[in-house]
Amino acid sequence: MASLIEIRNMCKIYNPGENEVRALDHVSLSIGENEFVAIIGHSGSGKSTLMNMLGCLDVPTSGIYLLHGSDVSLLSDDELSDIRNQEIGFIFQGFNLISNLTAFENVELPLIYRGVSKKERTNLAKEALRKVGLENRMTHKPSEMSGGQQQRVAIARAIAQAPPVILADEPTGNLDSHSSKEIMNILRQLHSEGRTVIVITHDNDIAANAKRIVHIEDGRITSDSANEGNLSRDDIDKEIRSGPVIYDSDIKEEIPNEEPAEAVIEEPTATRDDYDIKITDENIDLHLIGDKQNEQEE
Ligand SMILES: Nc1ncnc2c1ncn2[C@@H]1O[C@H](COP(=O)(O)OP(=O)(O)OP(=O)(O)O)[C@@H](O)[C@H]1O
Ligand SMILES: [Mg+2]
Numbered sequence: 001m002a003s004l005i006e007i008r009n010m011c012k013i014y015n016p017g018e019n020e021v022r023a024l025d026h027v028s029l030s031i032g033e034n035e036f037v038a039i040i041g042h043s044g045s046g047k048s049t050l051m052n053m054l055g056c057l058d059v060p061t062s063g064i065y066l067l068h069g070s071d072v073s074l075l076s077d078d079e080l081s082d083i084r085n086q087e088i089g090f091i092f093q094g095f096n097l098i099s100n101l102t103a104f105e106n107v108e109l110p111l112i113y114r115g116v117s118k119k120e121r122t123n124l125a126k127e128a129l130r131k132v133g134l135e136n137r138m139t140h141k142p143s144e145m146s147g148g149q150q151q152r153v154a155i156a157r158a159i160a161q162a163p164p165v166i167l168a169d170e171p172t173g174n175l176d177s178h179s180s181k182e183i184m185n186i187l188r189q190l191h192s193e194g195r196t197v198i199v200i201t202h203d204n205d206i207a208a209n210a211k212r213i214v215h216i217e218d219g220r221i222t223s224d225s226a227n228e229g230n231l232s233r234d235d236i237d238k239e240i241r242s243g244p245v246i247y248d249s250d251i252k253e254e255i256p257n258e259e260p261a262e263a264v265i266e267e268p269t270a271t272r273d274d275y276d277i278k279i280t281d282e283n284i285d286l287h288l289i290g291d292k293q294n295e296q297e298e
Helices: 047-054 076-086 103-113 118-131 147-159 177-192 233-239 290-297
Strands: 003-014 021-032 036-040 062-067 088-092 165-169 198-203 213-219 220-226 276-277 284-287
Touching: 003 036, 021 062, 021 198, 021 220, 036 047, 036 177, 047 062, 047 165, 047 198, 076 088, 076 103, 076 220, 118 147, 118 290, 165 177, 177 198, 284 290
Parallel strands: 036 198, 036 213, 088 165, 165 198
Antiparallel strands: 003 021, 003 062, 213 220, 276 284
């Protein structure tokens, strides 16, 4: 299998000096095209830090990251921005939708900044929303949708231009078990279409969908094994050597397979001004500015 992502001996140290945090400690990881990988580990183990590296949202303190064989550390900011735009679709726990835009406009916005023509972006946005089952919600604003629907809008935004890699950080972290299953079905579908899907999660049910499970603990990879479909939740629990963790999904009752009667209405807090929108000739580099991102992830 061709190596799409190759990380060698990567370290990330926050606040170097006396109070330094070694969030990634000599991590090596290779991910091929069309893999479906779950990265699991307890809170603070370094999952999001690793995702930020994989997504070129941050740079490592040391180590090598080869994406399609090119050394990412040698790329300029503009080139990194190009890679993010063309290669990677991001999905975050906090959805990161813009509250005063409709579902359609949220999906369309990055396409506008990428210079896609009106006709093409309308087609792409509609097709992406149709794919996540939201063709009837195009004109709804985030506050008018359930958490699961908002996350599906965020997925539509991530996949509208068919990036080869989908990076999802706790995509179901704010969702009930019914919505979580819908999101996982969509991610499975994207994988079956040939995308590389990397999901970061606390949730073993979510991890059980992946074909490969990488466990990270204190910034180090402690196991990396194929999931042939015969790993049970208990098996994955045993993989987590730091002891059992209680997940929301353990205590939530199964919700019948229908639109949730009392949908969880998540009031998105991000507005246009919270986004760091970096525009180059062809690209938009759209992500939440530091504090807002942290706030949304809490
Ligand atoms: N910007 C930062 N400055 C300083 N320390 C940080 C920063 N970001 C993360 N850390 C620390 O790095 C370590 C790894 O954090 P990270 O966010 O990667 O964990 P995580 O596995 O994603 O946790 P969670 O499951 O809670 O999201 C933690 O100890 C965290 O406190
Ligand atoms: Mg995290």
